[in-house]
Amino acid sequence: MTAATPEERRFEVGDEVRVALSHPPGHRRTPFYIRGKTGVVERYCGAFRNPEELAYGFDGEPRRHLYRVRFRQHDIWDGYDGPERDTLDLEIYQHWLEKA
Amino acid sequence: MAEEERGHVEAHHHDHEVAPENRDVEETGHYELMATAIRELLVEKGVVTPEQIREQLEFMDSRGPALGAEIVARAWTDEAFKERLLEDGTAAVDELGIPMAGLELVVVENTPDTHNMIVCTLCSCYPRTILGLPPDWYKSKSYRSRAVIEPRAVLEEFGTSIPENTTVRVHDSNADMRYLVLPMRPEGTGGWDAERLAGIVTRDCMVGVALPDASG
Numbered sequence: 001m002t003a004a005t006p007e008e009r010r011f012e013v014g015d016e017v018r019v020a021l022s023h024p025p026g027h028r029r030t031p032f033y034i035r036g037k038t039g040v041v042e043r044y045c046g047a048f049r050n051p052e053e054l055a056y057g058f059d060g061e062p063r064r065h066l067y068r069v070r071f072r073q074h075d076i077w078d079g080y081d082g083p084e085r086d087t088l089d090l091e092i093y094q095h096w097l098e099k100a
Numbered sequence: 101m102a103e104e105e106r107g108h109v110e111a112h113h114h115d116h117e118v119a120p121e122n123r124d125v126e127e128t129g130h131y132e133l134m135a136t137a138i139r140e141l142l143v144e145k146g147v148v149t150p151e152q153i154r155e156q157l158e159f160m161d162s163r164g165p166a167l168g169a170e171i172v173a174r175a176w177t178d179e180a181f182k183e184r185l186l187e188d189g190t191a192a193v194d195e196l197g198i199p200m201a202g203l204e205l206v207v208v209e210n211t212p213d214t215h216n217m218i219v220c221t222l223c224s225c226y227p228r229t230i231l232g233l234p235p236d237w238y239k240s241k242s243y244r245s246r247a248v249i250e251p252r253a254v255l256e257e258f259g260t261s262i263p264e265n266t267t268v269r270v271h272d273s274n275a276d277m278r279y280l281v282l283p284m285r286p287e288g289t290g291g292w293d294a295e296r297l298a299g300i301v302t303r304d305c306m307v308g309v310a311l312p313d314a315s316g
Binding site: 029031033034046048066073077080082086088090092093 | 249269270274
């Protein structure tokens with residue numbers, strides 16, 4: 001399979017990003033609980049074939065940039081029962097992210 | 101049906117001619133049937149051979165937490181390796197002859213400031229190539245939801261108390277990375293060699309729900 005050139009990379013480590021508050025149908029790798037939340041890019045993971053396309057038998061090209069984004073637990077959950085410093089990391093594809 | 105339940109049923113029907121149910125024949129579920137059908141189609145169409153399927157099963161069954169423990173013990177005894185492991189987990193474990201089989205490994209280090217724990221809220225992504233098959237609790241809906249919402253309560257249930265001034269960092273393994281926790285090397289293991297150290301690195305330590313215990 002030929003590797004198509006991935007889309008342009010839009011974020012760097014340290015950027016503040018917001019996850020789209022969107023609920024498209026189908027196979028999505030962005031959990032509901034994180035949609036609409038704001039975090040900081042912790043790491044760039046590379047470009048991967050889009051699992052939302054692969055799930056339906058498409059080739060997943062162009063590849064999508066994947067970032068590990070760090071969120072404060074208190075920004076995710078109302079009434080989180082733990083210290084302010086607790087965090088959660090997860091992987092978000094670029095097309096789910098916008099500059100915060 | 102549980103054994104005692106069966107005994108109960110048979111006791112009530114002792115004066116009837118009741119053929120004992122054959123325990124080896126169980127109704128096949130929908131997903132199991134679909135999986136079997138897809139496997140048979142893939143073989144029929146020549147996409148994979150039965151030998152390849154068998155080899156892959158054998159490969160997965162040969163994996164277990166001992167590989168993860170070897171990686172951790174090496175990191176504890178070789179600072180340069182540890183740096184490479186944290187920088188690029190996939191490449192570092194490849195040095196040890198441990199293939200990630202196409203997956204990317206991210207190793208997260210526990211420190212006095214940060215405790216890491218792993219969950220996959222969407223399904224049950226797990227670093228199977230270095231830890232083997234995930235335990236049932238890792239796949240349960242309870243762990244998958246509660247580990248992100250109330251990680252400290254979940255940790256307490258595993259007997260793991262994390263001080264308030266240590267960050268609990270949950271990693272939702274929701275896409276293409278697989279995670280391994282590098283625990284802190286316990287006090288009192290100064291003279292231990294890598295093999296002895298590996299002996300105290302359990303699966304749960306590498307998922308981040310327990311801490312290595314050197315007192316045993």
